[in-house]
Amino acid sequence: MTAEAQTKDAAWDALRTADAQSIDLVEGALLIAGDEYPESEIDACRQMLAEHETALQARVADVPPGLARLRTLNEYLFETERFQGNDDDYYDPRNSYLNQVLTRRLGNPISLSILQIALGRSLGLEIEGVSFPGHFLTSLNLDDGVVVLDPYHRGRSLSLEELRKRASSYLKAHPFDDEQMSRLLDPAQPRSILGRILRNLKQLYSERGEIERALRCSDRLVTLFDDTDPDERRDRGSLYQQAGHMHAAILDWRDYLQRKPDAEDAAAIRAELIVHARPGPRLN
Structure with a gap:
């Protein structure tokens, strides 16, 4: 086993036993990407993230915290940098790998959410992931309530009515009361977000007949969830x-x-x- 492989396995072992508060979502996503791409690409990804953070810091220097900063973040991500959902090839596995998302400016709901979360937190915005039925979302608590966002569609905010329709179409339950909706909007923990990435990849690779890649993702899922699932x-x-x-x-x-x-x-x-x-x- 190479030194790089040993280091990677050690990182996965550490992730297996880590508590929820100590898991770094971005580093976890890059660990997943590192199974498919060389470490040089992962290091380049970290550098790109740092450059985006620096550019955003300059943009929000005179912008007050809260909704104004959120708008600045979304303008930067989805207008200036042109990150977008990959409608042309939604099931391309590259949409799940954060390094590829940063390079290609294309992603799926969960990878674009991770990008929004990471850059938002660098601006003091405590954006959370939301493992909503069918389509991963993000949310941010503001003084006048919670705003729910769809990073796959340029970070636009979603009304309660639209959230009810989305949930009902997947769960076949209508209407949704406020308590049920509140539970659906609970923040997703980093471990569960990483698990959702891996399950998506496992399914994609299985459907493509790439069994060894699917098996690799499954092995990582066992590492993350063996004690509970x-x-x-x-x-x-x-x-x-x-x-x-x-x-x-x-x-x-x-x-x-x-x-x-x-x-x-x-x-x-x-x-x-x-x-x-x-x-x-x-x-x-």
Whole structure:
């Protein structure tokens, strides 16, 4: 194993045990990108972020905190620098990698949200991620209430009525009361945001038949959530099976069944184990 790989694995191990308050969202996103791109590109990404922060600091020198700074941030990101959602190829995996988003000025809802969050916080704006149904959003608490933003669509603010419609279309529940909506708008923790990136990538790579890449994402998800979500072990086992690594698949499936013996798919997983764990014919 190279020194760079050892350093990367150590960083993932540290992320596995980190508490919510100590996880740096940008560094976590760059750690994900580092699995696909060389460290030189990741370092260049950090430099680009620093340059954006410097440019923004100059723009807000005489701008009061709050809504005015938020407008300045959005003007800079979506008008001056022309960051935008990739409507032409929404499912391009590059939309999920922060280094590629910074270089290409194209992203998906979650990567553009991370960019808005990071640069906003450099200006004193405590922007939060919102893991809203179907489409990742951001929010900012202001003196006169909460503003909910859609970075994929140039950072525009969303009305309560539009949020209700969006939620209802995905969750098939209408109307939404205020308490339900409030829960949907709860800030997403960095660990869950990183997990959403990895799950998106895992699904994209699986659908493209790029099983080794999907397996890599699944392995990182196990690192992040193994203590709380045994389903990640089951999913990694299935990808190990597709990649031809049956011994590893069997170990993951056994672990999953041990922790969730009454799961809805337990019988199907046991059937797979019976087939694949059966010893081969003996030679006389």
